[in-house]
């Protein structure tokens with residue numbers, strides 16, 4: 495298990511290039527199996543979850559190669575409906591293969607997915623929608639066996655705009671007979687990217703980015719070249735790195751439209767932000783200001799995946815801030831670690847009250863999940879003295895060369 499050792503107090507200055515989005519790359523890689531052809535996907539981030547997806551695709555017979563940020567996936571030789579349990583357990587996104595495998599083979603056998611511990615993550619909405627499309631589902635001993643002789647388009651009203659359920663429905667409905675409508679669909683930019691990939695392959699999907707998505711079933715799809723959108727959460731994390739160190743960082747290769755809710759809160763915290771569509775400069779304030787209540791919400795609300803990083807910043811704000819985590823039930827595991835660093839935070843259920851302290855102090859802490867781990871790195875960058883962060887494999891799930899990029903901005907961080 496690797497560790498990061500950070501000597502805090504260095505002001506971050508310079509330029510950083512933002513990698514492709516994990517949450518767009520993974521469903522798009524899963525989607526390649528639909529077309530039984532060769533796909534070339536650009537701007538693939540070099541992160542642990544992508545390595546796991548590569549292993550999964552290989553394990554089911556696909557030919558996969560990655561050179562730099564380009565991944566070629568030849569899905570012609572796919573030869574099994576069973577996804578290996580050990581790999582599925584490593585990563586939540588493996589569940590997105592359900593929709594694409596059903597579309598390709600009419601069958602998939604998959605176990606319940608793993609991933610970060612941020613509260614219970616049921617897949618009832620996925621399964622209900624797949625049943626509506628004509629899939630027979632048998633669940634036993636932790637396995638889900640889905641089978642469909644014929645998929646038939648239908649109208650699906652989601653009880654919650656689940657990102658994964660929206661993606662699975664889009665994938666399963668792409669080659670269904672007739673039209674599928676998803677209402678109360680997730681509106682995240684990654685859903686739009688998936689639609690763009692599938693449509694380039696020959697699918698007929700309309701409305702991604704709004705809460706109603708229409709999928710007109712088509713017979714076949716072909717392989718294509720596609721470039722994954724930039725990672726809005728990685729962008730937000732580097733913005734907080736600049737803010738928390740009073741730094742001056744320029745982010746390149748971003749989509750500013752996707753990070754508006756993060757920009758708004760960082761401005762409220764006293765940051766100066768200058769941007770065009772794909773580049774942004776953020777100058778951290780001398781003293782961070784407390785902000786009005788942050789409520790995590792589905793897009794375009796404030797992203798739950800930025801909650802922990804924002805909390806790190808607010809620990810040293812002038813005044814008290816409140817964060818209300820509405821998306822996941824148990825996404826405050828970083829709080830006890832921030833307390834070890836001298837933060838003053840009280841939680842009750844899904845609400846955290848953060849009273850800013852003058853400074854954080856370095857401590858030995860443990861990453862419990864991906865974004866909670868990133869939050870501890872950010873806190874360590876600002877803290878006085880040395881911070882040692884354990885279990886950094888969580889962070890490697892979603893950040894490409896995090897330490898190297900921070901070092902290039904002037905941080906004192908080592909991986910051991």
Ligand SMILES: CC(=O)N[C@H]1[C@@H](OP(=O)(O)OP(=O)(O)OC[C@H]2O[C@@H](n3ccc(=O)[nH]c3=O)[C@H](O)[C@@H]2O)O[C@H](CO)[C@@H](O)[C@@H]1O
Nearest residue numbers: 517587614615616617618619620656657658659799821822
């Ligand atoms: C790989 C990927 O894209 N991961 C993102 C995706 O996860 P994921 O797709 O898992 O998130 P969802 O939008 O599905 O989950 C949101 C909420 O709905 C609940 N729910 C979801 C499905 C279901 O069948 N039943 C149910 O109750 C979940 O427990 C959670 O409380 O969106 C989350 C919310 O923006 C992000 O934090 C994750 O980074």
Ligand SMILES: C=C(OP(=O)(O)O)C(=O)O
Nearest residue numbers: 586587609610799864865
């Ligand atoms: C929770 C996250 O990812 P996943 O859904 O892959 O666990 C995340 O990216 O913060």
